[in-house]
Amino acid sequence: MAEEARQLSDAERSHDSALTSSGPSSQAREGHSSFSPDHEKGNSRGAKAGLATFASRRRGLIIIFAGCIVVIMVILALVLPLALILPHRQSGSAKATPTAAVRDGTLISGRLLDGYEVFGGIRYAAAPVGDLRFAPPQPPPSPIQVASVSIPKSKSKSKSNSHKTKASAHSSADQISKGGNTVADAGDAISAGADRRDAPPEPNLRTVQATNTGLVCPQDGDISRQDEDCLFAQIIRSPGVLQNASLPVLLFFHGGGGQAGSGASYIGSMIKMLDAGRKAGGPDVMIVLVNYRLGSLAFLGGTEFDELRQSRSGNVGLNLAFQDMRQAARWTRDNIDQFGGDPDQITIWGQSEGAFGVGSLLTAYPSSVEEPRPFAAAILQSGGPGGQPMLPQSYKDDQFNRVLSDTECGSLDLANATLAEPPRAFDPVAATAHLECLRALPWQKLRMVTNVEADRALKPEGYILGSYAWTPAIDGGPEEGGLFSDRASDLLSSRLYARVPMLSGDDEDEGTVFAPDTFNESPSFEDWLGRIYFAGPDRANASGIASFNDTMDALRSVIAAYPDDPSLGSPFSAADPTDRFYGPTNQYKRAAAVYGDIRWHSNRRLFLQRAAAANVPIHAYLFSNRNPRAPVELGVPHGADLDMILQTVSSPLGATMARQWLTFAATHNPNAQGLPVWPAYGSSSSILLFDHNATSVSADDYRSEAINVLNSDNVLTVTGR
Incomplete structure (x- = not known):
């Protein structure tokens, strides 16, 4: 809030109209008609x-x-x-419309929301439509553009990043990570605004109002809230910030499994986080939120697209969700100073899919890359390099063929094809025809394809490597304009990643939200595990990444490391360790344990241990603070830490964690006077444990025997991690 100048005024004082002598009264003087010595005295x-x-x-x-x-x-x-x-504070009314004058001659006006300034719907990349569908993100046009619409009011509201019921884990429509305020809440609040007064334009400046959020990228849910033209950023700052303030910046990437979510959905909760952290003594920080492409519009790939990319024909890109994140980081670096941010103090921050995206940006900027890195530090919550299987693009050919069929755009000849041997010789004419057909489709058709594939991946006959339908694959790496030249463990071993200060952690029970609860015997559990992370025993010979024997040996070793013993399953801190929750032989806790470890915990530990060995400054944590209102079968689920930081859950830890995150953004270290001591990860693998509304320091060695199996060379190779 802008500082008000205090005015001092002297108190009114009353004085005698005249100072008179204290001699005889006038009546006494009048009684003496002549002057006498006594009178004179x-x-x-x-x-x-x-x-x-x-x-x-x-x-x-x-x-x-x-x-x-x-x-x-x-x-x-x-x-x-x-x-x-406080040089970065403006004087004047705290209710004045926030503005920013940018280099292209535009004066942007935003809105006040809950005491903070929000600039909504700023285009950070060219609209990915027409010939730019399936293309790498392009810089936005100049002068700066803003969204002309906001998201319509939603009928449903989500208040938490962690799922509330097990049923929701089995519906692709519900696999959406959201902040404390829904997209509709944010759009309505900003559009309404507390005060619609506009700041007087400066001479010769073009004026635009950044008061809309823009629509969300196509996904499951209310289609009236969606559009393919969706690459917009939202900027949040405290009131009265001057252009030369040089505030640290948090660039946040939302979660949602690569098929759901939006940046605008976090506006309200990020304001709560920023406010709580600052009131707790944390530094002032600017926050940027972005949308990125989802589903088939982001992760459609395969041999044809890869060949088109390599031949530079058709302007085709791969792993476009993560490419959009890189473009957002570039745009923020090049423009945030115009809003009062420091382009040299950008921390990329992701949760879940957003954290996998942060991991991709780390692998996109090894020391050999000449392009200046558009970030200075990284926060990874429940994600990072290695959680998603990284295989050749030929792995996606089956899915690409189904998309061509579902859209009536053609088909591929996949007879005798393997991951190692692509389907037939590349036909550039046919590939170009497929691309043109897919680009000519209404985006609503591709949205339908996205949802069909997402639902298919939840069924036994459709289990897919990596569990989620829409995932990244090897794209040539930084030397070819991509992100991944190999699987994560090999990149880490070769130190081919940006070695910047990092803050990284997981929730205790990452897998409970996603684990099926319908397996009542070990064989069904083993089949599921084999298909989502081991390419399936029926495909092992044709996988192209490992022999049949190596694949089966790796699978058996993991099954043995996670036995059918409910006391070893997740939730790991259940009041009754023997409770299977869904029946006397149910495999839910077993599935939750292995899924949480193979997708999150094992990869974080492997990454941090190798990064610490390379002297990368790291601070790590485990979030074990259970929400008493959460279902007992979920324990401390995926997203629980973000709920705490964003003040969705009421706890003394919320303000502490918010301050730690802001402090890390400002200093690349979460320690400050008045905060719990947080040791560096280092060679001792120290982590900060959040539990029972308090903190303690522990070694990162929980479930070491099982996680060591997951991080063995054979298992890493077979699973593409």
Whole structure:
């Protein structure tokens, strides 16, 4: 809020209209008609008394005046230093419309929301439509553009990043990570605004109003809230920030499994986080939220697209969700100073799919890359390099063929094809025809394909490597404009990643939200595990990544490391360790344990241990603080830590964690006076444990025997991690 100048005024004082002598009364003087010596003496004494009284009152006035001077000097001594340490605050009314003058000659006006300034719907990349569908993100046009619409009001509201019921884990429509306010809440609040007054435009400046959020990228759910033209950013800052403030920046990438979510959905909860962290003593930080492409519009790939990419024919890109994140980081670096942010102090921050995206940006900027890195530090919550199987693009040919069929755009000849041997010789004419057909489709048709594939991946006959329908694959790596030249463990071993300060952690029970609860015997559990992370025993010979024997040996070793013992399953801190929740032989806890470890915990530990060995500054955590309102079968589920940071859950830890995150953004270290001591990860693998609304330091060695199996060379190779 802009600082108000304090005005001081002297208190009104009443004075005698005149200072008179204290001699005889007028009546007594009138009784003496002639002057006498006694009368003269009386007048002399009265005059002297009057002079003494005047001197006394003059001394009093001098003392009062001197006191006022001292008070003013004290106030100035207090106010002037405060003005010096808050140079980034504007003067004037706290309710004034926020503005930013950008280099292209545009004056952007935003809106006030809950006491903070929000610039909504700023285009950070060209609209990915027409010939730019399936293309790498392009810089936005100049002058700056903003969204012309906001998201319509939604009928349903989501208040948490962690799922509330097990049933929701089995519906692709519900696999959406959201913040404390829904997209509709954010759009309505910003569009309405507390005050629609516009700041007077500066001379010769084009003016635009950044008061809309823009629509969300196509996904399951209310289609009226969606559009393919969706690559917009939202900027949140505290009130009164000046253009030269150089505030640290948090660039946040939302979760949602690569098929759901939006940046705008976090506006309200990010304001709560920023406010709580600052009130707890944390530094002022600017926050940027972005949308990125989802589903088939982001992760459609395969041999044809890869060949088109390599031949530079058709302007085709791969792993476009993560490419959009890279473009967002570039745009933020190049433009955030115009809003008062520091382009050299950008921390990329992701949760779930967003954290996998942060991991992709780390592998996109090894030291060999000449392009200046558009970030200085990274926060990875429940994700990072290695969680998603990284295989050749030929792995996606089956899915690509189904998409061609479902859209009536053609088909591929996949007879005798393997991951190692692509389907038939590349036909550029046919490939170009397929691409043109897919680009000519209404986006609503591709949205339908996205949802069909997402639902298919949840069924036994459709189990897919990596569990989610829409996932990344090897794209040539940074040397070819991509992100991944190999699987994550090989890149980490070769130190081919950006070695920047990192904050990284997981929730205790990452897998409970996603684990099926319908397996009542071990064979069904083993079949599921084999298909979602081991390419399936029926495909092992044709996988192209490992022999049949190696694949089966790896699968058996993991099954043995996660036995059918409910006391070893997740939730790991259940009140009754023997409770299977869904029946006397149910495999839910077993599935939750292995899924949480193979997708999250094992990969984080492997990454951090190798990064620490390369002297990368790291601070790690495990979030074990259970929400008493959460279903017991979920334990401390995926997203619970973000709920705490975004103040969705009421706990003393919320403000502490918010301050730690803001402090890390400002100093690349979450330690500060008044905060719990958080040791560096280092060679001792120290982590901060959040539990029972308190913190403690622990070693990162939980479930070490099982996780060591997951991180063995054979299992890493077979699973593409």
